[in-house]
Amino acid sequence: EVQNNPEALVTDYLHSVAYQGTALSKSIYGSTANIESMQVVHLKSYIEQNYCGKNIVVCGVGDVDHAELVAISEEKFGHLKETSLPAVNDVVRYTGSEVRVRDDDLPYSYAAVAFEGVAAIHPDFFVVQVANQMMSSWNQAVTGGKFLSSPLARIMAKERPALSYKNFLVSYSDTGLFGCYFVAERDRVDDALFEIQSEWLRICVNCGDHEVQRAKLRLRNFLLDNLCCTNHVFNSLGRSLLAYGRRVSPMELIEQIERVTPERVKSVMTDILYDRCPAIAGYGAIEGSTT
Template sequence: MTDTMPHVETVTVGVWFGVGSRHEPLAANGVAHVVEHMLFKGTPTRDAFAISAEIENVGGHLNAYTSREQTTYYAKVLKEDLGLAMGILADMVQHPLFDEGELEKERQVIIQEIGQAEDTPDDIVYDHFLATAFPGQRLGRPVLGTADIVGSLPRTALMDYVHGRYVPANMVVAAAGNVTHEQVVELAARLFTDLPTGEAIQAEQALYQGGEFREERDLEQVHLLLGFQGLSNTDPDLYATLMLSTLLGGGMSSRLFQEVREKRGLVYSIHSFNWSMADTGVFAIYAGTGPESTGELVPVVCEEVRRLARSLTQDEVSRARAQLKASQLMGLESTTNRAEQLGSQMLSHGRYIPPAETVARLDAVDLDAIAACADRIFASKPTLTALGPLEGLESYDDVAGRLVA
């Protein structure tokens, strides 16, 4: 997949795999993320220093990430260095050494990363939220894994994961910038010749359940997530959901920001988000507040959620549409954003969705569609997750009762 931008001097190129922590064996939670780290640690022709130095010698940079549904390796370089970048990516993906010494060091690095996440309540609260929304399921397990599992993952677990999942059927090569499609096709055909064969891996079906998780911590703030079952990334109502999230808690003019922060001063940070996956999704509101404000905050948030579908205005809908359209179009100025859209959309939809199509779909969403979407989402069983001093937080049943119209 390519997106040619002849007016720029750079190119972002990457390899997108449609596998992540949802596709791990249960006993190897965290292996996808460990593999991502280890691909930077050397091949038969490049050690870890050479991998980074070759890119940085030409002023480029190399990065990667692991999510629950995909793993991505990408580089941004000047246009004349496309071949170098693709050569390094192809070498990393196809010929990782998984050296035992490097693996032992990287296990300790990732265990430190897990500890850092645990010490960051506004980060780890999201892991607890998904574990509560999807209990006992791969989707609810943390991307980083656990210290116990990561600390004992054998080299064979990494090799099995790569050989079974880093296959062409799960893979997209995408580039955006000053590049032609023919360049990328020729380089990919020449460089990606040692991939293992295999079929696309299917994730287990997710089953949203909802519920509650609370953890008392000695913190200055209470970190809250209140969420519901959302929509998959192929649901016809997805664009209505994006607009719903934007007008509820997507900016400084949103209902939650205005009512909770500006009018009442109950929080520093509050926002809503919609996270869509292949077969399900979550719609949630995050807030961080002082323990003395928790008792007032939660009822106010619930009231805003409860009354939203009945009180939408055309001005709000127009503003949310403009925000989303502007965000989409502004993202086109970045080669990395455009490459990310190519890779992710090809994995999710089997095709690239042109910006004009996205804008047209947003234009087609009206007030009634958003109201119907709100009724659909907020009718699901809520998921409540909270970390911090929780004396002021009322019971789950009381919170759920406040959401009933």
């Protein structure tokens, strides 16, 4: 199933080179050989090492009786140990590098380019989130063309160097990846990459107050829209407790977003992009890429 999802494969390849030699380089999907050789002892070892009190967050959303939730939690999870077996302290290390998996039977080129971003609890996390919103995303089904707010999306819609693109920020506890995934015709990979890099550099030196404000508004609306969905509230609570040890309120998130300024965006993005080695992953019909 994963083999039929180019974006998932490219993301997996990207991590394998960006964090080579560390735990984050390992595939989250596993290999067919590992799945076939899985034994009960492996599952028991995993549960013993990871299913413990410090790794579990119990969340209640809506009309929930706190005392009843505590009682149920104690009944279901009270037997678990507070801490697990000592884990190996694997230091995460970013490495600018490249991997290409060529398959000429595929119709398009699928690629991602990324730089080391920021961790989820980094002070500049929301600055990079705003920059991510400024890059936006686009595909051929999007209408609007020259009226799109993102300069990169307008170029993609007009000149079609790529069939689609999606900027991303993936943040972990102590590192992150800021980059862009795109799909292009086999002879236009370099054109697409040029436009993406040009927009990144433009943000570093010439992002205006109006587009920063627009990106902040889009990010704020995205966060608030998620509060309407119970599943998103659950995820938000769990992530906040694991990352910060407390719940981060929506108002606190909005305040952090509002503190972002164009000068800060340019400064942080320059630190991330300027004179840094990217990690690149390509899959499919990539023979036309010379970058």
